[in-house]
Amino acid sequence: MNLTKSDRILLTVNKMLLVIVSLLVLLPLLYVFLSSFLQPNTLLNKGIMLSFSDFSLDGYARLFADGTILRGFFNSVLYATGFTLVTVVVSILAGYTLSQNGLVGKKTIMIFFIVTMFFNGGLIPTYLLVRDLGMLNTVWAIILPNAISVWFIILARTYFKAIPNELKEAARIDGASDFMIFLKIILPLSKPIIFVLALYAFIGQWNAYFDAMIYLEDRELHPLQLVLRSILIQNEVQPGMIGDQMARAELQRISEMIKYSSIVVASLPLLIMYPFFQKYFEKGVMVGSLK
Amino acid sequence: MQNAARELQEEHVQHQKQKEPENKQDHQPGKKKNKNLEYIKKNYLLYLFIAPAIILTIIFKYIPMYGAVIAFKDFSPMRGILGSEWVGLEHFTGFLTSPNFLNIFMNTLKLSSFELLLGFPIPIILALMLNQIRRANAKKNIQLILYAPHFISVVVISGMVFLFLSPTGPINSLITLVTGNSYSFMSDPDAFRSIYIISGIWQGAGWASIIYVAALANVDPQLHDAAKIDGASLLRRIWHIDLPVLKPVMAVLFILAAGGIMAIGFEKAYLLQTSMNIPASEIIPTYVYKLGLQAGDYSFATAVGLFNAVINVFLLVFVNSVVKKLNEGEGLM
The missing domain is CATH 1.10.3720.10 (MetI-like)
Known part of the structure; x- marks a missing residue:
């Protein structure tokens, strides 16, 4: 293992770059996770000055105050x-x-x-x-x-x-x-x-929205991803989530909290589970490529 | 049940024995047919096993292929596919001469070819970088992080894009800090393609590197050792030892990706579409969806979809032949 000096510098740069790339992937996820417990923009304004008293479960409470997301969750499990x-x-x-x-x-x-x-x-x-x-x-x-x-x-x-x-x-x-x-x-x-195929099939269906969007008009049948779409993309807030009428600014604040917490609710289960199955996923990619 | 099956099988064996002398006198083609029939009889279970897959494929893949004839008809739901009137290529010429055509066609082509050209090399570079990490544990942890976004749904990714790029979101907070103004990303057509491609790379590049990482694991370490003794630098060794190993994988993946250029994913483009960025974000699949399922213009939308599919097949064949030339005769087909 006697590397030349320039090679050693290159390897160090390589390590540093990979750390930076990993942070670029990780930080947005971390930002969403932290924001789901905070009032909008607290994270940006306070940065590392953040204290425990800033955290709350308000977003989650409002998200689950309405049955839509739970129904979507169970529909998705079924589908x-x-x-x-x-x-x-x-x-x-x-x-x-x-x-x-x-x-x-x-x-x-x-x-x-x-x-x-x-x-x-x-x-x-x-x-x-x-x-x-x-x-x-x-x-x-x-x-x-x-x-x-x-x-x-x-x-x-x-x-x-x-x-x-x-x-x-x-x-x-x-x-x-x-x-x-x-x-x-x-x-x-x-x-x-069987396990590899089941994992791929389940995750693919869990994350899909398109077929449900065109084939299921009935809102009662909507899977989680369609509920998320209405919250995240179409900016719809379910009446059960806001309660009484409120000012526009307040509505905006609440809808943003709900958005972050809904992302966490929908994505965390898979992100927590996937490291345990990582080798199976990799296997699936490999077997498929060999033909 | 086991017994019954065994008896059945024995019966077949006896059958076979009885028939054998007859077979010898048969003509060659007849003999072959008989043999095949016997095989099917004997192994009927295998054909029973594959039946559900065949039936589902006929119903949900082949019948819609027939259904695509409505592209050449004036389909009305009342009359059905057969009863509707033929109109020839009217819908195709209608699309090709419509004022939207050039814009939508170029949007589709640009979005997916830029995505391919920018997105294709990154997983390869990532794999080469990961391959230099010697500590298995560190490598595994980095991979764990890089793969994670793959498991997030397209709806959530698009939602995150909207949140991060909103006028009050984190990116704009930084921009405001520097320039004093916020930038409305999601309503600017010029920003759409960059947003689409960068979010795609963020989500997919790590996962796409798996296959290259695995290919690199097959490189004989002795080659590197020998090259080191000869005084080859790291970059030279990567260039002359690692890259040639990746070349066949790259060729196949590039053909597959390029063959899918016109079949670009509808899902994310539709989600990231806003009324303001339509000039850049309307692509053929979103156009087909809106025309067909939202406006109910079934025949015209089917014709647009068919036009897209035909272009796609030509592209696949073309890219395959180009890669074949560059790759010493090795292509996909």
Whole structure:
């Protein structure tokens, strides 16, 4: 490890730059988190002079005073869970079939799926179909149209291909049926891939708003992200959150507090959980890239 | 149930045995067909497994492809797709000659190509930088921070953009401190693309570096040691050892990203749109949404979407061939 002087300087600069980049990523998140407990602009005005007495849960209290955000939260849990279940089951089954050597029609089926990665009917024809099927304002509009992910199927197929064939052959000699082999041998070995797919599906659905926006007109059915959109982007304040009529400046102040606390409520669960699953996420990216 | 399945299988085996002598006398093509049929019979479970995926794909992917014919018709919901009148290319020429066309088309092209050109190199640079961190723990902690924004939803990111850039927000407080005036970012069309791209890099660059970091982990450390002995500087080693390893990954990811140029994400652009920044923020997908689902002009909106998709396929093929030339014949297709 004898580096030249210029290399050592370069490595130090590199470290410093990475620290700066990390701070650039971290500071906005920290700012939002702290602001959610403060009156608007306290953080900017007081800076490091901030004291404990400045903190309050007022924003959160007002956010939860109205049932909208909780309802959105439960709707999102329902949609994300349902979507994850359907997507993972369908992808695992299809991926298993496509991983079989000598499957008759394999190439045709692969082309059948891959075509949909490059061509699709587009927004309007899909919307008209969902409407004609009577799925508007139902959970199915969220779950079914996007349940097929070619990428998921390829991920599952790649994983199953790595399972040695000898395992299956041995079980077959012992008299196990194809279904039993899948249930008792393949599935228990597939926990990691099922977990990776489920994580991706759940988070993708949890963070999505677009399908819900076009398919669910009924506000009672809105998932968390649509509730957030009305708070953050459309500047709507639910009557339950403000109580009595108040001055415009006061309304502005409260709406800003609600915005910060709603961001924290929506994002913190995933941000706290993701470090525990980090290696699974990385695995998903890797398997997908290998093809 | 296990027994039943086993019996079924045995039956198939017997079937196969009985049929074999017949098969030998068959013609070649007939024999192949029979064999395939037998395979399907024997492994019917596999086809049962893939059936849900095929059915869902037919319904939600292929039927809408057929539905896209309304781009060539004057679709009225009362008459349905079949009953509506054909109008040929009327909607396409209508879009191409409309006064909005050039603006919306260029907005789409600019937003996504600037995003690609500025956003593509950053994950690579990040990965090369991370690769120089020798302490595994420090590296992991930095990665943990850099990946975090990926898990925040697009609605929240857009909400944060509005909060940070609002006239009374933190960025404007700094600007006011220096210049005495605040700047209204969200109502300035000139600022839209920068806001879109910078927030995208903030959210995605760390996550996008994963794949490069992993590729760099495959570099043989002995190569670096040997180069060090030969007196190669750090930058030279990165240039001659690390970068060539990343080249194939870069080629594939660039083709994929460039192929998606016209398929740029609708979601964030729509959220960051304000009535003031429309001159820069109206792109084809947001236009299709507004025309089709908000104004109910289904046929015209479908035609605009189809036009976009066709351009996209041409772009994909074009970029693929260019990368192939630059990358010694290695492309995606």
